[in-house]
Every structure is written in C-alpha cells, then in structure tokens.
Amino acid sequence: MGQASIQVTPPAVPAEKVTGPWRDAWKAFRKNKTAMLGLGIIVFFVLIALLAPFIAPYGFKEQELVNRLKAPSADHWFGTDDLGRDMFTRILYGARISLWVGFFSVIGSIVVGTFLGILAGFYGKWIDMLISRMFDILLAFPSILLAIAIVAILGPSLQNALYAIAIVNIPTYGRLVRAKVLSLKSEEYITAARAIGMKNNRILLTHILPNSLTPIIVQGTLGIATAIIEAAALGFLGLGAQPPDPEWGKMLSDSRQFIQKAPWTVIFPGLSIMLTVLGFNLVGDGLRDVLDPRMKN
Template structure:
C-alpha cells in the first residue's frame, strides 16, 4: 500500500452514525412540508418573544390610564388600549409567556403521568390493564373543557390550578396512545431476547420499549400544546383561570367582548393571538407526524 493511500485512509472522515442519518432524514422530510416549517418558525418566534419580549414592551401591562381608554390603534398604541387604558400590544407580549407557560407545564403533567400509566397498562396487561384503562375511560367520558372546568371549580381559579386541570384531562390521551404502542412492541423478538437475558421489567420498559415509541408521544405532545392553550384560554374566558390584572389572552378576550361594537380591537387582537399560536402548533404537529411516521415514503 502506497504512502498516499495510507494518508487518504487516515484523513478520510468516518461515516455518519445511524443517529445522525436518522436526524438528517427526519429534517429532510420535515422540510418538504412547507406548512410545518412555517409553524415551526412561528413557534420559535413565539418562544423568543416570550423570553425577551417583556423587556422591550413599550408600556407596563397593568398600569391603567383611564384618560386614554378604548383608544383605537395608532403609532403610539399599535393595538390600541382596553377599557382601563392599558396598552393591548404590551399585554399581548406579556401574555405570550403566560400562555406558553400554561401549555408547556400542563402538557408535561399529562405526558409524564399518561406515559407512565400507558407503559404499565400495555406491558403487564390483564387486570392491571383493565383497571387503568377503565379509569381512563371514565375521564374520557367527560368533554375535555368540562372536565377541566370541574377540576378548576373544585381547586379554585388560578394559573396553577388551570395547569393542573389541563394536565389531568390530558393524561388519558397519552395513556391510550402509549398503551397501543406498547402492545405492538412488547411481543417483538428483541424484547423477548432482553427478557431471556434476565433484564428486569423496569429495564425492559424504560430502556428498551420507551425509546422505541417516542415518535407518537412527541407528536401528541406538540398537538396537545394547542389543545392545552385553547382550553386554558377558555377557562380564563369563563373567569376560572388567570385573574385580573394578569395579561392572559383568554381573560383579555372575555373583557373585550363587552366592547365588540364600540371598540372591536379590544377583543380582536387577543383572539388573533390565540388563533395564530394554536394554528402554529397544530400544523407543526401534523408535519412532525408525517416526518416521524416510518410508513411515509421519502
């Protein structure tokens, strides 16, 4: 072998790992979905606004100015002012962090408990499966907003209780999805091989089954963000969520409905903010589902 051949072999970069190939394939399929890319860019923009936006908001979202109440949009107040003279643009910027905070932590609660229950139910089956699934069926028997409303009615109206309520009504959805995925995976040969080697149930569940069913969990969590935000806004609209003067979009929309004819901008801009955020998470979730589905063709 010549010296040049040896040098070429030494300088040649190693082939990419399967994980890198998988990520590149995922990004390539996601990039083909233009709507999903738009949704992802919007979500990234919302996150940036939620983090740094309050530092650049032109006005304090809670300071009232009754002399300038119900002012129409202008160069001074881009989205106008509400019935207390507060700048709507500043309140929407501050409300972005509240909205994403509620959606994120409620989905985390639903994901953690739902995934755990779904793993236990699908892996052990029989009586354990029957008991857990019947409990989930009871929760699913109630419409989501009504179940969340009942929970908040018992706990009291606050942002923390809204997060708990939305998280609880999200648990059955994750539990059923994970259970179905576990049922299709637990009978595969690699699971039998690991069990034959003496691995414990916990190791099999969390190290060998859970990593192989993450795709539907990720997709459902993204789509659930939209549902959680919409539900939380609905609870605040009904007066059961964020309390005044918190700049939460649902509460702002509720206050603005009294001025639909005299000052429609008071309700228009919070409503548009809810619609755009929910739409962004929905279309991005659809794109994730297509990109992570192994049945989809390249």
C-alpha cells in the same frame, strides 16, 4: 521471509453525509414548507414571550383611564382596553402565560400518561384493567367540562387551570402509549432480552420507552395547541388567570362588550390565539408526516 501486513484505513465519511434517524427526520421536516412556517410562528411567539420585558413600551398593569378604548396609534400600536392599558404590552405578556400553560400542562400529561400507559401495556392483567377503566371514566366527560369541574373544586387560578388541563389530557397519552407498548412487547428483540435474563425495569427503560417516543412527540406537539385553547376557554369563563394577569382568553372575556365600539380589544387577543394554535398544528402535522411510518411512501 515474512511479508509485512498492509493496513488500509477506510476513508473518512464527510460530516454532511453522516446520517441517522433524527438527522434524516430533520432533513425531511425542513422540506415541508407548511411545517417550517409553523415552526417560525412558534419561534416568533416564544421570542416575544421571553423578550416581553424589553420590548413592551408600558407595564401590563399600567392604567391610563384618560386613554381608555383608544384606537391603534403610534403611541399604542394595538390600542388600549377599557382601563387604558396598552394592548400591545398585554399581548406580549399574554404570550408568556399561554405558552407556559401549554408547555407545562402537556409535559405533566405526558409524564403521568406515559407512566400509566407503560404499566398497563407491559404488565397487563388487573393493572391494565384498572388503568384502562380509569382512562375510560375520564374520557366519558367532555374535556372542557371536566376541566371546569376540576377548577371549580380547586378554585379559580392559573395554576389550578394548568392542573385541570393536564389531568383531562392524561388518557390521550396513556392510551396512545399503551397501544404502542402492546405492539412492542411481542417483538423479537424484547423476547431475546428476556431470554438473556434482562430485568423488566431495564427492558422498559432501554427498549420500550425509547421506541414509544415517536407518537408521544407528535401528539404532544398537537396537544400544546389544544392546551392553549383550553386555557383560553377557562380564562374566558373567569376560571383561569385572574386580573390583572394578561391572559388572552381573559382579555377576550373582558372585551366582549366592546366588540362594536372597540373591536381591536377582541381582534388582537383572538388573532394571537389563532396564530399560536396554527403554528403548533402545522408543526404537529409535519412531525407526523416525518415520524409516522404509515405516512411515508
């Protein structure tokens, strides 16, 4: 007489106990108070950038010469500039420009730098030599001077400033990815993938690229802060956003002659730049502590 088999169903794992590398990283990130502060600052500026048309009490181009250089008041919370434009409104719209330049210049740098870094690190030989020498040439110039030269050639504009910032930061991500690929391609699972006949393109997409994302994410977050500063520097020199666009660096440049007479025209744009850069730096440091194995105990 046969004996009936008994199947035992394993107990379901509660949703809150399900773990994974990204879930664990988020839990560790949330425990970092300074990183969460930085995230809060970033979310705040992103929200005011998105909601600027609904929050702003005036148009950013709207001029009232009779109210020029007015101190902060109930009508103008951050005062007015030398053309009678509301500073609070221009700060809100300026967040759009600075964040837009920061995000998209870094995305461009990451895409091109990652592609070149993977080619150099994975294939090596003359490809590595050619790409590495190109990186060395770009890194031989101070980034801001190279950005100024590029914008001077292309012409002053916000879009050209974005291109310049993206170009000067390509070597940073390219060399970072190249170093990571050099360490990854000697791993046993890469050797095993080649042994079973996996093509190079598939190895790059399924093994090399996913395992190279961690340093890119950390450096990219820190790079946004750098890009915002560079955009402000180009705007200050008149090579970035052109009037009447309310870019924070350009606002500082236009207000530097009124530092003593109307200090609020300098304080609020400068404070906005400082807080935004601080937010991205705090988040970048927090991500490095969470994602970099060398930072873990």
